[in-house]
Amino acid sequence: MRSPNVWMRVLVGSVEATLFLLLVIIVAGPIVAERFRVPGLIGLIAGGMLVGPFVLGWVGASGLVSDLGAIGLLYLMFLAGVSFNIRAFFRNRSNAIVYGLLGFFLPFTLAIFVTTTYFEIGFLAAALIGAMWASNTLVAYPDVLAAGLQDNRAVSAAVSAGVVADLLSLTVLALASSTAVIDMEGDVAVRATTASPALPVWLGIPLLVVFTLWLLPKIAEWFFVRVGHSRVQRFVFALVAMAAGASVALLGGIEGLIGAFLAGLGLNRLVPARSGLMDRLDFVGGSIFIPAFLVSIGLTINPALLFDPETVVLAIVFTLIVVVGKSTAALVTGAIFKISFNEIGLMSSLSFGQAASTLAIAQVGVTLGFFGYLVVNAAVLTIVSTALITSFGTRFFAQRVERPAKERAALGEAVLVDVRAHGSHLDALMQLGGLVARADDGVVTPYLIPKAGQKDVARLRLDQAEAAAASLGYDTTGRLRVDESFAGGSLDLADESDASLLVLAWQGIRFPSDFVFGNEIDIIGERCPVPSMAVHVLRPWNRVVLITGDMSVDWKAEDSMLALAAARRMRPREGKLLVMTSDVDTISKKISIDEFTEVVEWQGGRGELAPMLEPDDLVVAPAHTFAAAKGVGQWRLARVFKDISVAVIAGPHRLTVSSARSKRNVESFVGPTTEPMSAIRPS
Numbered sequence: 001m002r003s004p005n006v007w008m009r010v011l012v013g014s015v016e017a018t019l020f021l022l023l024v025i026i027v028a029g030p031i032v033a034e035r036f037r038v039p040g041l042i043g044l045i046a047g048g049m050l051v052g053p054f055v056l057g058w059v060g061a062s063g064l065v066s067d068l069g070a071i072g073l074l075y076l077m078f079l080a081g082v083s084f085n086i087r088a089f090f091r092n093r094s095n096a097i098v099y100g101l102l103g104f105f106l107p108f109t110l111a112i113f114v115t116t117t118y119f120e121i122g123f124l125a126a127a128l129i130g131a132m133w134a135s136n137t138l139v140a141y142p143d144v145l146a147a148g149l150q151d152n153r154a155v156s157a158a159v160s161a162g163v164v165a166d167l168l169s170l171t172v173l174a175l176a177s178s179t180a181v182i183d184m185e186g187d188v189a190v191r192a193t194t195a196s197p198a199l200p201v202w203l204g205i206p207l208l209v210v211f212t213l214w215l216l217p218k219i220a221e222w223f224f225v226r227v228g229h230s231r232v233q234r235f236v237f238a239l240v241a242m243a244a245g246a247s248v249a250l251l252g253g254i255e256g257l258i259g260a261f262l263a264g265l266g267l268n269r270l271v272p273a274r275s276g277l278m279d280r281l282d283f284v285g286g287s288i289f290i291p292a293f294l295v296s297i298g299l300t301i302n303p304a305l306l307f308d309p310e311t312v313v314l315a316i317v318f319t320l321i322v323v324v325g326k327s328t329a330a331l332v333t334g335a336i337f338k339i340s341f342n343e344i345g346l347m348s349s350l351s352f353g354q355a356a357s358t359l360a361i362a363q364v365g366v367t368l369g370f371f372g373y374l375v376v377n378a379a380v381l382t383i384v385s386t387a388l389i390t391s392f393g394t395r396f397f398a399q400r401v402e403r404p405a406k407e408r409a410a411l412g413e414a415v416l417v418d419v420r421a422h423g424s425h426l427d428a429l430m431q432l433g434g435l436v437a438r439a440d441d442g443v444v445t446p447y448l449i450p451k452a453g454q455k456d457v458a459r460l461r462l463d464q465a466e467a468a469a470a471s472l473g474y475d476t477t478g479r480l481r482v483d484e485s486f487a488g489g490s491l492d493l494a495d496e497s498d499a500s501l502l503v504l505a506w507q508g509i510r511f512p513s514d515f516v517f518g519n520e521i522d523i524i525g526e527r528c529p530v531p532s533m534a535v536h537v538l539r540p541w542n543r544v545v546l547i548t549g550d551m552s553v554d555w556k557a558e559d560s561m562l563a564l565a566a567a568r569r570m571r572p573r574e575g576k577l578l579v580m581t582s583d584v585d586t587i588s589k590k591i592s593i594d595e596f597t598e599v600v601e602w603q604g605g606r607g608e609l610a611p612m613l614e615p616d617d618l619v620v621a622p623a624h625t626f627a628a629a630k631g632v633g634q635w636r637l638a639r640v641f642k643d644i645s646v647a648v649i650a651g652p653h654r655l656t657v658s659s660a661r662s663k664r665n666v667e668s669f670v671g672p673t674t675e676p677m678s679a680i681r682p683s
């Protein structure tokens with residue numbers, strides 16, 4: 001029988017054994033680390049150290065894990081760009097920019113001063129170290145979510161400011177990496193005395209920006225619409241985009257991770273945060289590539305040096321730089337924007353955390369020869385200490401900050417579209433929902449509520465809706481729910497999916513039956529707690545015509561603004577928007593007038609409406625414009641819109657497409673309300 005040493009000689013260094021060890025560490029490392037109340041990434045790094053060349057020697061510092069780690073580093077930065085919340089950033093841009101700039105420059109300048117003065121480190125190396133601790137990672141954000149404080153202004157400022165600080169850190173990294181190029185001489189990496197990229201930096205940076213932020217999104221949109229309709233194809237394309245961005249960056253002597261980040265930013269609009277494609281990107285990155293990067297970091301760390309006095313001193317200095325720099329930035333920002341002390345504490349505590357992005361910059365610094373592994377070892381200790389500080393501090397201050405009132409979701413955050421065959425063109429129906437969703441980085445979800453025995457037919461229709469959405473470039477997964485009541489099933493599904501807008505297929509105005517008996521849409525609209533819209537789209541449209549209706553009453557004005565928001569989102573690219581309103585001044589303040597937008601005064605004469613409409617128009621109107629029609633007025637509306645696509649929208653509990661009223665009590669479904677009934681339904 002062979003000895004264990006023989007078995008080890010056979011297995012060590014093989015692809016099979018290396019892959020086995022890597023996957024075991026990825027599974028077990030975070031679990032063990034969390035048992036000791038430290039971040040899971042520490043468990044991955046520790047696992048790498050354990051099997052690495054300095055302890056057990058089962059996995060070498062170069063090879064499969066190292067290569068996967070290099071991919072993981074690119075993937076980490078690519079995901080940062082794809083998942084960047086542009087809307088949240090602009091919503092809190094004032095305090096985010098101030099806190100972001102202060103949160104970057106204070107630790108950055110402090111790190112440069114300390115490292116150049118007391119540690120005899122060169123300026124470029126000091127600048128790279130400053131960039132490490134000027135950035136931050138929200139490792140304690142789950143504690144904020146648990147406390148329900150994700151919408152608090154201090155939390156929003158910390159999240160958005162983190163983006164500013166990270167972008168500035170990446171800028172420093174790009175400038176630093178463009179000054180040094182590594183040449184291989186035998187097995188030794190040496191820093192060249194002069195940079196020798198394929199392109200000069202002044203040409204490489206503009207080329208990278210144009211490629212990733214202008215050309216790549218156009219190619220991606222073409223691919224999603226024309227070729228890549230399956231989620232697998234789109235996922236592989238995203239990987240191609242990441243690699244392409246990194247490759248173009250290298251042409252200009254810039255680190256590939258900068259190109260990967262910008263490539264992710266370029267695809268940001270095409271990959272909604274709640275989409276299935278984003279889930280797949282997160283899953284693959286979080287389960288394989290990014291953990292492999294952290295394990296590869298552990299392979300390069302010598303545990304004997306990790307607790308060397310010099311390493312510990314440097315880690316303490318790094319921790320003080322982070323805490324002092326971020327706390328000072330939070331105090332100054334709080335004084336400027338009148339933020340309470342507890343909110344300042346919460347804001348700074350969230351910003352203390354450091355993680356994979358910090359190690360990424362440290363690893364690049366080592367690769368470029370700016371500093372040695374002493375800095376990386378100290379960075380690991382600093383990440384552990386700041387993780388403990390940010391976790392304790394966030395939980396402490398989260399208990400002392402009041403939970404803010406929940407804001408209404410953006411209109412297109414989660415659009416639920418009823419795709420029944422009610423006379424609407426299926427492609428146009430999905431285009432309508434998709435345009436609304438894409439404007440808010442949201443998702444569009446087609447759904448059907450068949451009765452028992454009709455599931456197979458409904459599944460076929462839903463497959464057609466998914467295919468239609470894919471052909472338009474949208475990433476969607478349909479929902480099928482068997483229910484005897486379409487109204488009840490729709491409302492339950494809207495609640496379960498946290499829908500921001502419920503789009504209902506509508507057969508159009510049916511007079512006099514709707515006028516006398518009402519219809520299903522009125523019942524759903526009366527009970528729906530989110531904005532809802534009835535649509536009858538006969539064909540794709542080239543122009544959106546908005547009829548604002550009466551804006552003299554608060555709830556009517558609110559629905560008119562909701563219709564304006566929907567109309568602006570539904571206008572196709574290069575399409576026109578015609579706004580017909582009795583209050584030109586108010587509408588003109590809400591939108592910018594350009595070659596594609598026209599505002600005209602219109603007092604509501606139905607006889608004047610028909611000549612102004614064209615067959616390829618989509619008319620958008622608040623529900624009260626239809627509810628105002630009585631008797632013969634309903635018949636005239638039916639004639640006007642007989643061959644015109646129309647969308648009728650209203651706020652929560654207000655959608656109606658007829659003058660009839662449901663006799664069911666609103667409170668029997670949604671519970672008692674403190675609002676006057678006139679604020680819920682037209683009187």
